[in-house]
Structures are given as C-alpha cells and as structure tokens.
Amino acid sequence: MDPLDTQAEIVAQKVRHYLITTMGKTADEASNEEFYRAFCTALREEIMINWTATAHTFKKKGLRKLYYLSMEYMPGRLFGNNVTNISAGDLVKRVLHLLKRDFYTIAQMEPDIGIGNGGLGRLASCFLDSLATLQYPAMGYGMRYQYGIFEQELICGVQVERPDCWLLTQNPWEFRQDTRAVPVRFGGTLLPRTNSHGEEVFDLMDFEEVRALPYDLPIIGYSHDPNFSVLTLRLWSTKESPRNFQLQRFNAGDMGQASENTSLTDVLYPNDNHEAGKRIRLKQEFLLVSASLQDIVKQYKEVNTDFDHFAQDVRIQINDTHPALIIPELMHLLTKENDLPWGKAWEVVRTCCAYTNHTVLKEALEEWNAQRLKELLPRHYKIIERLNHNFCTEIRQKFPGNEEKVRYLSIIEGGQVRMANLAIYGSRRVNGVAKLHTDILKKFLFKDFCDMYPEKFINVTNGVTQRRWLLHCNPLLVKFLETRIGNGWITHFEELSRIGDYAQEEGTQKEFLEIKKKNKERLLTMIEEDMQLHHGVGKEFAAENFLGPDALFDVQI
Numbered sequence: 001m002d003p004l005d006t007q008a009e010i011v012a013q014k015v016r017h018y019l020i021t022t023m024g025k026t027a028d029e030a031s032n033e034e035f036y037r038a039f040c041t042a043l044r045e046e047i048m049i050n051w052t053a054t055a056h057t058f059k060k061k062g063l064r065k066l067y068y069l070s071m072e073y074m075p076g077r078l079f080g081n082n083v084t085n086i087s088a089g090d091l092v093k094r095v096l097h098l099l100k101r102d103f104y105t106i107a108q109m110e111p112d113i114g115i116g117n118g119g120l121g122r123l124a125s126c127f128l129d130s131l132a133t134l135q136y137p138a139m140g141y142g143m144r145y146q147y148g149i150f151e152q153e154l155i156c157g158v159q160v161e162r163p164d165c166w167l168l169t170q171n172p173w174e175f176r177q178d179t180r181a182v183p184v185r186f187g188g189t190l191l192p193r194t195n196s197h198g199e200e201v202f203d204l205m206d207f208e209e210v211r212a213l214p215y216d217l218p219i220i221g222y223s224h225d226p227n228f229s230v231l232t233l234r235l236w237s238t239k240e241s242p243r244n245f246q247l248q249r250f251n252a253g254d255m256g257q258a259s260e261n262t263s264l265t266d267v268l269y270p271n272d273n274h275e276a277g278k279r280i281r282l283k284q285e286f287l288l289v290s291a292s293l294q295d296i297v298k299q300y301k302e303v304n305t306d307f308d309h310f311a312q313d314v315r316i317q318i319n320d321t322h323p324a325l326i327i328p329e330l331m332h333l334l335t336k337e338n339d340l341p342w343g344k345a346w347e348v349v350r351t352c353c354a355y356t357n358h359t360v361l362k363e364a365l366e367e368w369n370a371q372r373l374k375e376l377l378p379r380h381y382k383i384i385e386r387l388n389h390n391f392c393t394e395i396r397q398k399f400p401g402n403e404e405k406v407r408y409l410s411i412i413e414g415g416q417v418r419m420a421n422l423a424i425y426g427s428r429r430v431n432g433v434a435k436l437h438t439d440i441l442k443k444f445l446f447k448d449f450c451d452m453y454p455e456k457f458i459n460v461t462n463g464v465t466q467r468r469w470l471l472h473c474n475p476l477l478v479k480f481l482e483t484r485i486g487n488g489w490i491t492h493f494e495e496l497s498r499i500g501d502y503a504q505e506e507g508t509q510k511e512f513l514e515i516k517k518k519n520k521e522r523l524l525t526m527i528e529e530d531m532q533l534h535h536g537v538g539k540e541f542a543a544e545n546f547l548g549p550d551a552l553f554d555v556q557i
Contacts, residue, residue: 004090004091008091009098011042011043015042018037022038043088047082061303064314066131066138069141069142069292070124071319074125078110079107080107081467085467113166114164115142116149117268123358126465132219132220132228132229139231139234142233142234142236143265145268147267148164150162150164176214176215181211182211184210186207186209187375187378188204189378190202190382191205212291216235218231236265237265238262278369286376289326290329293326296314297333307348310352316353318355320358320359321366324423330353353427357441360444367416367419369417370415391411411425430457430458431457432460442457474519480515
C-alpha cells in the first residue's frame with residue numbers, strides 16, 4: 001500500500017474521532033464549518049511535535065532570541081498556508097477525498113485573521129514567516145482583538161463598516177495559555193524610595209490592575225522535509241478575566257468605566273478623537289509592551305540566574321512606534337524589579353532594542369499628551385523625563401549653543417511625548433523597510449538624529465513572502481515556474497530572475513497569458529458568488545455588468 005494512503009487513512013480516522021468526541025457528529029452529517037474545525041485539530045497534531053521541539057531548542061543558556069512586538073498582524077488564513085509550508089498538499093487532498101469533502105469549500109470555512117489595518121500587519125506576518133522558514137530563534141507578540149479590521153459592505157455606493165467577527169466560532173489553531181497570564185498596572189500614586197544603589201525608584205499604590213491572558217498561534221516555516229520549524233505568535237487578551245471587569249462601578253451605573261479594561265482588546269485602534277478612545281489606545285499599547293516584556297524576562301530567567309547575559313541573549317524589535325513604551329518599561333523592570341543600577345540598565349536597553357520605522361510623514365509620527373501619559377503611567381513618565389534630561393544634555397554636548405536642535409530632538413516638547421524620538425534614543429539600530437525609505441529617514445525625516453548617531457541607521461528591506469503570495473495562492477503560475485526553473489525560488493527568491501531567460505519563447509508567452517486569463521476567470525467567479533451571497537443577484541447581473549477576462553484588471557485590496 002502507498003505510504004501516503006496509509007497516512008491519509010490515519011489522519012481521516014483522527015478527523016472522525018474529533019467529530020464524534022467533541023461535536024457529537026459523524027463525518028457525513030457534520031457541517032462544513034464543524035468538519036473544518038475537526039480537520040484542523042487533526043492537522044494540528046501533525047505539527048505539535050515540531051512546535052514543542054522548536055520551543056525546547058530555544059531554551060538554551062547563551063542562545064540569542066529575537067522578540068518581535070507589533071500592534072498589528074495580517075497573517076491571512078492559516079489552514080491553506082500551513083498545508084503549503086509543511087508540503088502536505090497531496091496528503092490533505094487524499095484525506096478529503098476519503099471523507100468526501102472539497103478542499104476549496106473547507107478552506108473557505110476559515111475566517112481571515114484581520115488583526116491589522118494593512119501593510120504594517122502584513123509585513124509583520126511575512127517577517128515571522130521568513131524567520132520560521134530560516135529557523136531563527138524568534139517569537140512574535142501582538143493583541144488578540146475580538147473584532148479585527150472591519151467587514152466592508154457597499155450599499156448604494158456608500159461604504160458601511162460592520163464588525164469583523166473572526167472569533168465568532170472557535171479558532172482551532174490557537175492555544176489558550178492561562179499559566180502565562182500576567183498583571184498590567186495603570187494609574188496609581190507614586191511612592192518614592194531608593195534602591196540598593198542609592199537611586200530613586202517608585203512603588204505604586206491605588207493602581208488599577210488588568211490581567212493579560214495570552215493565546216498562542218503556530219507560525220510554520222516552509223520545508224521540503226518533516227524538519228520544519230514552528231515559531232509562536234503570542235496574542236494578549238483582556239476579555240476573559242473577572243478582575244478586569246469592575247463590578248462596583250457597574251452596580252453604581254458607570255457601565256462604560258466598568259468595562260473599559262475588559263474592552264481593551266475589543267477593537268484595533270479605537271477611534272481616538274475623544275478622551276475615552278485616547279485612553280484605551282494608550283492602554284492597548286502599554287498592555288502589549290508590559291505583558292510581552294514580563295513574558296520575555298520570565299523566559300530569560302528560566303535559564304539564567306542573573307541579568308549578566310540579558311543584553312547578549314535578548315533582542316527586541318519595535319515594529320513602528322506603537323510598542324515604543326518598551327524603552328521605559330524595560331528600564332522600570334531592570335531598575336526597580338531586578339535592582340540593576342540606572343547606567344547598567346540603560347546600556348542593556350540600548351543594546352537589546354531596535355526600531356523599525358514605517359512612515360516618512362512627520363505628521364504621522366505618534367505623539368502622546370504628556371499629562372495623559374503621566375496619569376495612566378506615572379512611573380514610566382518619570383523614567384521618560386529622566387531619559388529626556390540625559391538626552392538633551394547629550395545633544396548640548398555634541399551641538400553646543402544649538403537650542404533649536406535640542407527642541408527638535410527632545411522626547412518631551414510642547415506638552416507632547418514624541419514616541420519616535422523615544423524609540424530612536426533607546427534603540428541600538430533604526431531601520432526603514434526599503435532602501436529608498438531608509439535614505440529618506442537619514443537625509444530628511446531623522447537627519448538630526450542621523451547626525452547624532454550615524455551608526456544607528458541601517459536598511460532592512462521588508463517584503464511579502466513568496467510562500468503565501470505565490471506558492472500558495474497561484475498554483476497555475478507555480479507549475480509554470482517549476483517546469484522551467486525548478487523550485488529553488490521558494491526559499492531563495494532571487495532565483496526567480498532566471499525566468500527571464502524564457503521571456504522570448506512564444507510557447508512560454510502563450511502559456512503565461514493563458515494562466516492570467518484563467519486567474520481572471522477565477523476572480524470573476526468569486527465576485528459573482530459573492531454578489532449572489534450578499535446581494536441576491538446572479539449570473540444575469542454578471543453577464544450585463546461585468547467585463548470579461550479579456551479586460552485589463554486593476555485589483556485594489
């Protein structure tokens with residue numbers, strides 16, 4: 001018997017087992033959505049050994065690990081991408097054939113994980129995919145928003161935004177990790193004292209405490225063989241913790257304040273043109289930073305007894321300015337919670353942290369009202385004030401008499417805390433996401449910073465992964481490439497340039513144009529089905545109003 005058939009039968013039996021034991025359904029009577037969940041649970045078993053092995057490999061003394069913090073991720077649907085990355089397409093199709101199900105129909109049951117607005121989150125997800133494929137020791141941190149980027153509907157030509165309920169049904173890929181939950185504190189009254197080094201630190205009383213609960217998602221690296229790496233994307237939630245809901249305020253009729261901390265992970269970037277929205281957004285950013293950093297320190301302490309190697313073993317990437325509060329939070333954890341002297345702690349911070357900038361628009365650089373930050377994060381505001389004093393002193397030493405430059409570079413200016421300035425000052429490296437972008441940062445947007453610290457500014461070109469955006473989503477084009485240049489481009493994308501050697505061949509041109517046409521036909525069919533589902537119009541409407549596959553298509557997403 002073909003070994004693949006044997007393995008397919010084993011997986012099929014697992015699917016039947018999960019349907020019976022967790023949903024009380026046989027394979028024949030289960031809905032497509034139930035079948036999808038059971039199938040993913042069975043498939044997840046196939047990756048658990050690699051996921052566990054990868055995690056244990058990282059728990060070695062002296063191993064440097066990258067921690068990637070981003071408020072946004074757009075990983076897309078995991079089912080098809082995971083099948084592609086573990087090269088299990090043939091196996092999955094045989095299992096589905098045994099169970100009389102269609103691959104496309106089952107794949108469509110998965111909601112898109114839309115916990116990002118677009119480019120920033122897509123680049124973050126592709127970066128994790130590349131790290132996993134190249135088997136780097138790394139881990140991602142983000143937020144498990146209950147409602148992702150909005151569902152869009154067009155009614156009479158007007159866009160209507162509806163909640164994106166990606167968690168409406170159980171997510172079979174995620175693992176809830178109650179033992180890794182951590183407390184995050186806001187507000188409170190400062191109680192100054194001195195540590196063992198005679199330096200002022202602050203205790204806190206009358207604070208409000210929020211419990212951050214993590215859920216882990218597997219990020220599977222591509223591999224031709226079974227030795228694939230699986231990284232972890234840890235997403236924080238405040239939904240399911242009784243201490244986050246303030247019952248006394250609710251009973252007193254203050255419903256909004258009572259549920260504020262429970263709703264911190266409801267929506268990505270709530271509208272911040274009012275005070276409540278600004279508070280929640282700042283709380284979201286600090287929640288990501290504080291919870292993630294506590295987890296990073298805990299992982300470090302699992303294999304180390306002191307902080308002598310922290311700067312060597314830990315790298316923290318700040319993806320845009322949203323997690324820039326990692327700078328004062330790491331200073332707080334090192335100086336107050338772990339009793340390091342200020343100078344040593346600052347060296348650790350500037351060695352560990354790096355900042356990726358995503359915008360060249362000065363007006364788009366994030367700033368926070370200093371008073372609001374002082375009220376919500378009083379200890380961290382004190383740390384930022386001290387950092388700013390030290391920074392301004394450093395600027396005056398390098399550019400004596402140039403107070404205009406001091407004002408321009410200062411972290412706190414005009415009652416605002418400039419998060420990009422904080423991120424640059426506290427980071428070892430600063431990068432743009434393309435060479436042109438980085439050049440603009442160095443020559444224009446951050447020119448004065450570049451004059452101060454020219455060695456900090458480097459380029460890291462951050463692109464989208466060809467595993468998802470070609471190998472997984474365009475099978476016709478993949479076959480076209482493989483018959484001509486093989487499949488080395490899957491992990492070495494520069495090899496794709498070899499297809500240029502075939503550009504003048506008439507047969508190659510004809511096949512390429514035919515593939516484009518077939519993909520247009522697939523798109524038209526999808527739009528037609530969507531119109532039928534959402535607006536009740538069928539083939540007659542499409543025939544009258546759609547251009548055919550010979551038209552030029554410009555697709556905006």
